[in-house]
Amino acid sequence: MTSLYDRRMVLFSGKGGVGKTTLASAFALSCARKGQRTLLIELNVKDRLNAIFGSVEVGPEIVEIEQNLFAVNISPRVAMEEYGLMKLRVKVVYKAVFENRVVQSFLRVVPGLNDLLMLGKSHFHAVEVDGAGKYVWDKVVIDAPATGHGIFFLKIPSVITSILESGPMFSDAKKIEEFLRDPSLTAVNLVTLPEEMPVNETLELRQTLVDELKMPIGMIVANSVYEPVFDEEESAWLLDAEVEQFEDTQTQGFVDAAKFRAQRVEMQSEYVEKLENTLSETLVRVPYYFTERFDFQTIAKIADEIDAQLGEESGSQRSAG
Numbered sequence: 106m107t108s109l110y111d112r113r114m115v116l117f118s119g120k121g122g123v124g125k126t127t128l129a130s131a132f133a134l135s136c137a138r139k140g141q142r143t144l145l146i147e148l149n150v151k152d153r154l155n156a157i158f159g160s161v162e163v164g165p166e167i168v169e170i171e172q173n174l175f176a177v178n179i180s181p182r183v184a185m186e187e188y189g190l191m192k193l194r195v196k197v198v199y200k201a202v203f204e205n206r207v208v209q210s211f212l213r214v215v216p217g218l219n220d221l222l223m224l225g226k227s228h229f230h231a232v233e234v235d236g237a238g239k240y241v242w243d244k245v246v247i248d249a250p251a252t253g254h255g256i257f258f259l260k261i262p263s264v265i266t267s268i269l270e271s272g273p274m275f276s277d278a279k280k281i282e283e284f285l286r287d288p289s290l291t292a293v294n295l296v297t298l299p300e301e302m303p304v305n306e307t308l309e310l311r312q313t314l315v316d317e318l319k320m321p322i323g324m325i326v327a328n329s330v331y332e333p334v335f336d337e338e339e340s341a342w343l344l345d346a347e348v349e350q351f352e353d354t355q356t357q358g359f360v361d362a363a364k365f366r367a368q369r370v371e372m373q374s375e376y377v378e379k380l381e382n383t384l385s386e387t388l389v390r391v392p393y394y395f396t397e398r399f400d401f402q403t404i405a406k407i408a409d410e411i412d413a414q415l416g417e418e419s420g421s422q423r424s425a426g
Contacts, residue, residue, distance in 0.1 A: 107289045109323045109387075109415060110136060114231040114245045114284070116259075119296035120306045121251035124328040126153050127399050128296045128391070131407035133246040137173035138408065141243035144230055145170070147178040148223050148250065148258075158401055171401075177230075181219035184226040220261045221278065228281045231290075249293075252310050259285065259293070259318055285320055292323030297380075299327050299373035308383060322386050324415070327377050329393040331369045340367045389414045 109115065117129040126147075133145040147154065147163060154163045160170035165183040170176045231245040250258050262285065265278035285291050293314055297307040307325065314320045333340070380388055391410055394403050 109292055109294075110139065110141070110244075112244075112290055112292045112323070113240075113242075114227070114247065114291045115323060116247045116249045116291070116293045117296055118249040118255040118259075118293060118310065119252060120298075120303045123296045123298050123303050124391075125251070125296040126248050127157075127404065127407065128294070128326050128328060128411075129246055129248040130154065130157055131404050132294070132411055133174055133244070134171060134404055135408040135412050136244045136246065137171060138412075140173065142241070143174050143244040143246060144242045145174060145176045146227055146230070146245065146247045147176070148227075148248065149180045149219075150178070150248075152178055157399055157404055179223045179226050181222050184222035187226060187229075220258045221265060221274075221281075224258060224261065224281060225277055228284055231284070252306055256310065256313055256318075259314070259320065263318065285318075288321035291321060293320050294323040294326060296326045296328055298329055299376040299380075301376065304376045304379060307380075311384070311386075324387045324389050325380060325384055326389045326391060326411075327380060328391045330377065330390045331366065331373055331393050333370045335363070335367055340371070387415065 115132065117125045117132070119125045130145065133143050136143045144167065145154065152163045154160065154170060154176050158170040158174075158176075160176075161168055163170070163176045163178045165178060165180060167175050167177045227245060227247050230242055233241040235241055249255050262278040262282035266275060266282055269275035269278075295307050295311060297303040311322060311325070314322060377388075377390065389411055391407055394406070396403055
């Protein structure tokens with residue numbers, strides 16, 4: 106099986122609010138630290154990478170945000186222009202065709218066109234080569250849309266190939282579809298919180314990706330996992346402790362906080378165990394970080410967590426530095 110670090114394109118998806126942008130950023134940083142020239146892609150969203158990496162704002166132009174790590178925020182408009190120029194070659198011709206009011210009105214109502222354009226530009230970067238025929242990027246990491254939109258986003262190439270039988274759009278969609286389904290080139294990583302709704306949604310998303318879309322799953326990430334700080338005997342005592350058992354309010358406050366922590370650990374362990382018993386893919390646990398915002402230092406810690414837990418899988422691409 107191809108190592109996750111050896112795939113050319115790695116996508117992150119999951120239920121909204123589970124931390125997929127954080128995990129995509131951390132994995133991209135992990136790749137960059139191995140010496141891989143990595144491109145981290147946002148898809149037509151308000152830039153979050155600027156706050157995480159303390160870099161310049163990430164927009165439609167590729168910018169370097171860390172050594173070996175670059176980023177871009179792809180919008181449908183820019184992707185359309187680049188696609189049009191690649192096909193028509195001459196900018197004057199592009200403007201005459203794609204900036205025509207009638208054509209623009211038609212393009213706005215084509216279902217899934219924006220998603221196909223953004224996915225197509227991402228695929229272009231994954232296979233992009235320089236004048237010497239060498240890949241420009243060792244790794245392309247995509248912060249994909251959340252679950253519902255994410256499924257449609259990944260499904261759109263197969264929708265296009267099922268509707269059309271020939272032509273440039275059919276040909277491009279077919280190439281993307283085959284690339285996404287190739288386990289030596291692509292992996293979809295799923296991010297979840299160890300809670301009922303996110304875990305159930307993750308299992309459903311995985312099933313759809315494997316059975317319907319035929320796409321390879323990389324790793325499953327259980328994010329914000331509380332690490333146990335009490336042994337079994339201490340946890341049992343805390344879970345049995347009665348509310349307002351102590352007259353000293355300060356002591357009671359400490360006990361209440363400790364009890365909440367023990368309850369949280371117990372609840373999360375049930376869902377982590379469910380993931381372990383249900384899935385065949387690698388399960389990576391990322392601890393809960395008590396911080397108001399995720400800055401570079403936190404992302405760097407998560408990158409180390411991912412690298413360490415992937416273990417032997419990452420060995421083939423380790424850099425000497």
